[in-house]
Amino acid sequence: MMSNSFLIDGAKKGRIERLEIPDPGLGEILIKIRASGVCTTDRRIFSGEIRVPTPVLGGHEIAGEIVELGPGVKGLSVGERVSVDSINRCGSCYFCRRGLDNLCINSRKQNKLEDVFMIAGGFSEYMVVERKKVFVGADDVRFVDLAMSEPLACCINSVGKAPLDVGDSALVVGGGTMGLLHAILLKNSGVTVVVSDPAEERRSIIEDNGIEAIAPERIAELASLQNEGNGFDAVFLTAPAIETLENSIGATRRGGTLVLYSSLHPDSNVGISWNAIHYSELSIVGTEGRKAADFRRAVSLISRGMVDLKSVVTKEIPIEELEEELLRSPSGSDQRTIVVF
Numbered sequence: 001m002m003s004n005s006f007l008i009d010g011a012k013k014g015r016i017e018r019l020e021i022p023d024p025g026l027g028e029i030l031i032k033i034r035a036s037g038v039c040t041t042d043r044r045i046f047s048g049e050i051r052v053p054t055p056v057l058g059g060h061e062i063a064g065e066i067v068e069l070g071p072g073v074k075g076l077s078v079g080e081r082v083s084v085d086s087i088n089r090c091g092s093c094y095f096c097r098r099g100l101d102n103l104c105i106n107s108r109k110q111n112k113l114e115d116v117f118m119i120a121g122g123f124s125e126y127m128v129v130e131r132k133k134v135f136v137g138a139d140d141v142r143f144v145d146l147a148m149s150e151p152l153a154c155c156i157n158s159v160g161k162a163p164l165d166v167g168d169s170a171l172v173v174g175g176g177t178m179g180l181l182h183a184i185l186l187k188n189s190g191v192t193v194v195v196s197d198p199a200e201e202r203r204s205i206i207e208d209n210g211i212e213a214i215a216p217e218r219i220a221e222l223a224s225l226q227n228e229g230n231g232f233d234a235v236f237l238t239a240p241a242i243e244t245l246e247n248s249i250g251a252t253r254r255g256g257t258l259v260l261y262s263s264l265h266p267d268s269n270v271g272i273s274w275n276a277i278h279y280s281e282l283s284i285v286g287t288e289g290r291k292a293a294d295f296r297r298a299v300s301l302i303s304r305g306m307v308d309l310k311s312v313v314t315k316e317i318p319i320e321e322l323e324e325e326l327l328r329s330p331s332g333s334d335q336r337t338i339v340v341f
């Protein structure tokens with residue numbers, strides 16, 4: 001099967017190439033991709049901020065329909081709408097067997113299609129994937145929504161890191177796509193959410209979802225309104241801003257949880273008071289990707305329309321416009337751009 005695919009050759013160099021996608025082998029499925037989200041990771045790879053071997057075929061927020069089942073594939077049908085959990089989970093390393101398959105030590109195993117390095121491979125009309133990476137959505141789910149399964153699954157994993165209950169409160173730092181998805185999930189769970197972001201346009205998108213949005217300067221003020229003045233039960237850092245860390249610790253109540261969702265490029269050591277953590281029983285936790293189980297939950301929520309994604313997907317483009325899109329820096333009102341086929 002020939003497929004138009006977008007390859008990155010190096011920093012700010014991309015091209016569309018006709019690639020030969022092989023027939024699905026034993027236990028594999030051929031998918032016609034219908035929607036592929038443009039993630040910050042893709043932008044960082046294109047800009048050269050994240051260095052990977054090239055040429056590389058990116059795109060890991062993938063929804064499409066099944067066009068062919070390889071030998072031995074059971075329980076799926078041609079035409080079904082699916083989302084692809086594209087990460088490698090080897091199933092045999094210590095972490096996979098321990099139920100922590102998001103921490104699989106073989107997750108970055110290099111996949112290649114002839115001389116092309118594959119980071120998932122969603123920026124392409126077709127792809128072949130293993131059965132275990134495919135999750136079936138509803139018959140009538142929109143492909144652009146289903147493509148948000150991957151980021152939503154990562155946010156489900158993150159939200160689960162804080163022991164929140166109905167009636168609790170949370171601060172989400174950063175009002176980008178990930179911040180918005182965190183806020184939507186938390187609100188759906190009966191948690192009072194406040195999102196902080198310096199950009200007014202982003203705050204208004206958050207507010208359109210019935211969620212309070214504030215400028216970062218107001219974090220302390222809002223924290224003083226939670227839990228009788230003791231701060232938020234949990235704070236999620238979805239933006240890579242070191243300067244927000246101290247503020248965020250100050251906004252978390254005693255015994256509360258601070259979740260570091262965003263990665264930081266370049267990495268940096270951050271000074272945190274030992275005793276601030278000790279005396280206040282503050283939990284600081286990381287969250288990496290998502291487990292396969294989180295992916296299933298994301299597909300289920302999206303399929304049943306339980307997550308309103310209308311302000312998450314703000315732009316749809318054909319693959320011919322992907323290079324131009326990757327050269328742009330998203331502005332305040334931009335959330336997810338989706339390549340549609």
Ligand SMILES: [Zn+2]
Pocket residue numbers: 039040041060061150151
């Ligand atoms: Zn992503």
Ligand SMILES: [Zn+2]
Pocket residue numbers: 089090091092093094095096097103104105106107
């Ligand atoms: Zn593993």
